Amino acid sequence: MQLIDLFNVPTSLMLRVPTFDGSIKLGHWDKMVIQFAALSMATIFGGIHCLAWPFTFVTHEEQLLWRICALAITGIP
Known part of the structure; x- marks a missing residue:
C-alpha cells in the first residue's frame, strides 16, 4: 500500500504543486x-543589526x- 492511497489523492493531482493565488x-x-508576526520579525531583524552598535x-x-541603517531597518517597519 502506498502512502498516497491512505489519503485518497487522485493520480492526476499527485505531481501538482498548489498555487497561492x-x-x-x-x-x-x-x-x-x-x-x-511580520512586524515582530522585521523588528527583531533590525535589532540584531543594532547589536553591532x-x-x-x-x-x-x-x-x-x-548605525543609521540599523536604526532604519528597526524603526521603519
Missing part, C-alpha cells in the same frame, strides 16, 4: 496576527552608516 480568504483576526569599524563613516 489569493483565493484563501482570511478573517480580520488572521490578518492582524500575520501583520503582527559598539563595534569598531574601519572608518567613522562606515560606523555612522551602519
